[in-house]
Amino acid sequence: AQTVTQSQPEMSVQEAETVTLSCTYDTSESDYYLFWYKQPPSRQMILVIRQEAYKQQNATENRFSVNFQKAAKSFSLKISDSQLGDAAMYFCAYRSAGGSQGNLIFGKGTKLSVKP
Amino acid sequence: NAGVTQTPKFRILKIGQSMTLQCTQDMNHNYMYWYRQDPGMGLKLIYYSVGAGITDKGEVPNGYNVSRSTTEDFPLRLELAAPSQTSVYFCASSYSGPRSYNEQFFGPGTRLTVL
Numbered sequence: 567a568q569t570v571t572q573s574q575p576e577m578s579v580q581e582a583e584t585v586t587l588s589c590t591y592d593t594s595e596s597d598y599y600l601f602w603y604k605q606p607p608s609r610q611m612i613l614v615i616r617q618e619a620y621k622q623q624n625a626t627e628n629r630f631s632v633n634f635q636k637a638a639k640s641f642s643l644k645i646s647d648s649q650l651g652d653a654a655m656y657f658c659a660y661r662s663a664g665g666s667q668g669n670l671i672f673g674k675g676t677k678l679s680v681k682p
Numbered sequence: 683n684a685g686v687t688q689t690p691k692f693r694i695l696k697i698g699q700s701m702t703l704q705c706t707q708d709m710n711h712n713y714m715y716w717y718r719q720d721p722g723m724g725l726k727l728i729y730y731s732v733g734a735g736i737t738d739k740g741e742v743p744n745g746y747n748v749s750r751s752t753t754e755d756f757p758l759r760l761e762l763a764a765p766s767q768t769s770v771y772f773c774a775s776s777y778s779g780p781r782s783y784n785e786q787f788f789g790p791g792t793r794l795t796v797l
Contacts (some may be wrong), residue, residue, distance in 0.1 A: 570724070599784070609770060611725075611788035657724050661784065668713050668732075668776065668784045669740060672724025 568593045570660050572673035579648045580681050586633075587643045587676050589658030597663035600634065600641045601670065605655040614656070617641065619663070645678075653680045684708050688773050688789035695763040695796045703758040703792050705773030713776045714756040715740075715786065716748065718769040725772060731756055732778070763796045770794070 569592045579585035591600070602614040617625045617634050625632050629649075633642045645652055655677050659670040689704045707714065712733050717725035727740030731750040745767055747759040756775075760767060770793050774786040 609791045609793075611772065611774075613785060616785065659724075668778050669715055669727045669730055670725070670786060672726075674722065674724050 568595070568598075568660050568662065568671050570658050570671050570673040572658055572676050574676045575674070576677045576679070578679045578681060579645070579652075581648055581650060583648055584644060584646045585648055585678065587645075587656050587658075587678070589641045589643070589673060591639050591641065591658070591660050593639070593660065593662075595662055595664070599661045599663060600632075601659040601661070602630070602632070602641075602643045603657045603659060603672075604652075605657060605675070606653075611657075615643065648680050650680050650682060653678055686773055686775055686787050686789035688771075688792050690792060691790065692793045693795070695760075695794065697763060697765065697796060699763050700759070700761050701763070701794075703760070703771055703773075703794075705756045705758065705789060706754050707756075707773075707775040707787070708754065709775060709777070709787065710753060711775035711777045711787075712753070713778045713784065713786075714750065715774045715776075716746070716756070716758045717772045717774065718742065719772060719791075720769050728758065728771075760794075765796050768794060768796045 598619045600617045604612045629646045655675045658673040686707045715730045716728040729748040731737045773789040776784045776786045778784045
């Protein structure tokens with residue numbers, strides 16, 4: 567079974583600085599997708615960025631980028647120029663490209679605080 | 683488009699009571715999911731559906747039932763509520779096709795407390 571591990575329960579960053587959130591996963595599959603979701607206090611789950619395992623190029627979405635290391639099974643999220651609105655829980659998630667479920671397997675999350 | 687809507691937003695149940703959490707999506711997605719999120723944890727899959735009339739168990743299905751009579755609706759039924767079912771429940775939907783990301787869109791969640 568696949569597992570997702572986020573080893574940082576909490577992180578803090580100064581406004582305008584850069585922070586990196588860690589995620590590792592365990593799988594025997596070669597084809598899969600990885601995601602980062604943001605959950606602000608409103609509880610809404612918001613997709614931040616996604617990565618296909620067969621693509622070597624790291625995904626980027628504005629201030630958010632990932633460092634995808636397939637051999638190391640690592641998928642970290644870098645937030646540049648941090649803003650107060652980035653404060654939230656961040657969840658790393660895995661989805662198999664095969665099978666019929668299509669469900670996401672989530673890590674336990676990292677709570678990010680942004681200091682003004 | 684409203685996306686994925688869930689009702690109610692909050693609910694308190696007594697042990698042994700039953701209730702249905704409603705979920706509706708207007709994006710014509712074929713896949714729908716129910717997750718629960720316990721404090722300090724990520725989301726865990728309860729049930730999922732790949733289309734109208736087809737449902738299957740996820741990781742934590744005990745104590746729950748689902749049905750999918752239409753593409754839009756995917757209600758979650760709690761029978762004989764127990765304190766262990768105190769959680770936040772999320773409904774999600776996605777389109778699954780060849781090489782699609784199957785990006786899941788989430789509803790706002792229902793906070794359920796069983797006392």
